[in-house]
Amino acid sequence: MKRRVQTLAALLGVLLAFVGVVSVPSAQAADILTQKSAGRKFTLQSKAASDRAGKPVCVSAEVEDAGNQNGKLRARTDCSAAGSWETFTLHTDDSGAHTALRSEANGLYVSAEFHDADNHFGMLRARQDGSIGGWERFDLVPQAGGWYALRYTFTEGGVTSRYYVSSEINDSGTDEGLLRARSTTTPGSWELFRLAEVTPSSAPPAAAATPARSLHALTWNVCANNGSCPMYAYTTDQFAAAVAQRAVDAQADVVLFQEFCEKLAKPLEQQLEARLDGGADTWDVRFAPIQYQIAGTDTWAQKTCAKNRGAYGVAVAVPAENTWYRAVELASPQGKERRTALCAAVPSWSVMACSAHFSTGGAGYDDPERDDQSRQAAFLATEVARYSGYRPVFGGDLNATPTVTPTGSTVPVLQPLYDAYKECDEPADRPTKGSIKLDYLFAPGSATWSGCTIGSDTGNPSDHRPVRGTVTLPAR
Template sequence: MRRYASTKALAALTALVLTFLLTPITQAARAADATTAKSAGRKYALVSQGTGKYVTAQLGLTGNQYGRLRATADRVGSWETFTLHTDTRGASTALRLEANGRYVSAEFADGGTRKGMLRARQDGSIGSWERFTLVPAGQGTYALKYTHEGATRYVSAEVNATGEDQGLLRARATGIGAWERFSLRELPNAATTTPAAAQARDLKVMSWNVCANNGDCPMYATTESEFAATVTAAADAAGRPQVIFLQEFCEKLAKPLELALEARPGSGGWDVRFAPIQHEVTGTGLPARKTCAKNRGAYGVALAVPDENTWYEAVELPSPPGKEQRTALCATVESWAVIACTAHFSTGGTGYDDPGRTYQVRQVAALTDALAARPGFRPIFGGDLNATPAVTPQTGGAPVLNGFYERHTECDQGTDRPTKDDLKLDYLFAPRNASWTSCAIATSTGPSDHHAIWGTVHLPAS
């Protein structure tokens, strides 16, 4: 389980502290890009074996020097924080800088001592200039391999250079030495939080697989503002739920949706968060975020809750090797004493990622364990679980979802009302001692291929 703290108030306080701690010259570019700052998931700092320093992006420069990478930093901030991405199912990897939300490119337009330098400057989709291969290089280090005009090059840190070129990262070496070795240091997660007293309350909850990255769905063709308006309208039709779970979501849609929810009269503040579904980087075991098409950032799941002192957790679910590595996303809301989680399980059955449905069973167990690890928080969860209530693993035994039913009550329990074609795949669950006072399924899928499901649950005091 990976935890990430966030609220707008907390972000403002953090920014204030950073303003005090960091040098004035770097402040303008230290804030994370607004379209990607709502993301949970693994984050890394790169350490050069050649210099012993962190790799930093120089966002204070202009022109064709903007965002160039140098292994010269002594500490980690947003200029030194990266995420891994893939649009080739793990065969290649792209690095994205936390501070500006841009991918790292290898620049061959400049010649001489800067030919092939790396810059965090690509704000579109991942292209050939942004694709690297992570090559294990011993002792937990990796080399970044890049192919240019048919020639293989490895990224070097220019240890012996002087002045502004000292430690500059360039794709120029033909072999792997100390200058070409980097470690990926996973950055620590935020601390946990403590629930308030668990008072009785009613919560309206909704889940919808929005099909935002599938070219067969009309939602795929919508603009960011159209997408936000569509989901907001669906939430209004569901009676304005206080918790919204979303699957098949694209990262850069989070902020527009948040703004659209807040624009409704009397809606108050909202916080929309995202967590990526990933692919293993070939030969490394490292997960990289799967990308959405149309420059919409990473692909995964999202949730929306009212903006308050909320902590976020990306729960990496056990998934079939070589296939999509599934993730759940949880928000703990202190004042409600609630942990709310959205999930999108592996596709099970013959011909799909999890043909025996053995990983779906493990995903149920992993999410159940994650919920149980937060004592005092009452679990509300759901999403596209890609299994019907009765389906069992190919090896037989109990139904796949029994682990949920044993400890929780389901919004539409005892029915097989379909949510995708003629199958019931989408669910909402609450604690065993809770009671669903209503449960509904949208009559139409709208621009998606799944029906939305929503209900009102009464949580007793505990």
């Protein structure tokens, strides 16, 4: 069944942010469980240190110091030489009301340590390996000229105090430029910081000319952060084994995930390598976060998973030749989760594998009129086709049925995708969650799908059924 062609121009005039292209980091660049993410990354410039040096000076997390100095934050590095010690990600466990900083150097959250005494009282240190707690939550307070102040709220003995983070540039020796939550006055230059997004710009590697080939694709919303799903209660090993088994059942070459937790990527990668007979270093599992806007700012922080599983979002599993992956933020309802897609290149196959998770739509949900879902579909239809030489194999949990329409419209939400691509289970459109179809696999119109299978509810630890099929792509 070929759905009617609709003009997309009216839907494409939407503000969409593109997150930085990510190359594979070294093992030294980040903690092994957080090094697979395409989320936004930032440097933190100190105004006071920059003014004194006459050039931008960035904050470092000094992860090779010893004892209780390990991971201390200090404004001391020329920003032009910034590396993993000077790179941070932003996270939130309260829908953007507060933010936490995580160091790319060791994968740990920054704490304001109020148990220390004397000149280290309130010292900032990248040291929290667990979930975000009170010591890790900061207010990001906008100041003039694009600067921010970081404010920490400390309560003890029923007394609440608010401290701004200072970079103490007049200290000497190893404490020069130390960051400490200690100022209770109006922020001055010592308390001003600028977040500069690290956005390397590059295109994917050139796609190879390839003969016609068939690929086994699988998509699954794994429900890793929903307490009503059995998967939520699984240990990391149980999760990786359960997901890898579905990949084995599908003999998958490409796997798309939604409702995924960042720190599950590496254990799953290892399970795929063990179970799919490829051996070590044959798979890569990449991750991209869903985000919330930080209160009172135009800056975004990654939504966290429960149970100390890192950020929350989508993932793609592809062959380990992958070195380029890109997170693409989707226009989403104001004040709600900013949804995302993630694309990863497989050059030797000339395939771009993309996983997406659309906003929830309908009465009582984030997008009650389904207008943003329509924009997300129109954008995704264009975005996955923009990589020269690559054939898109994509899909995910799109949170809409094939026929549902926005309020006041006769055009189905997902029409732009059906206009340009073939869907694995069209026209059967079998249900993938309860009695409705929400999960999809698409490929170019010149491709052919076969063996499309919807998983069973029996023994399924998620509230979505996995969808798998074989796609035959023409020569390129």
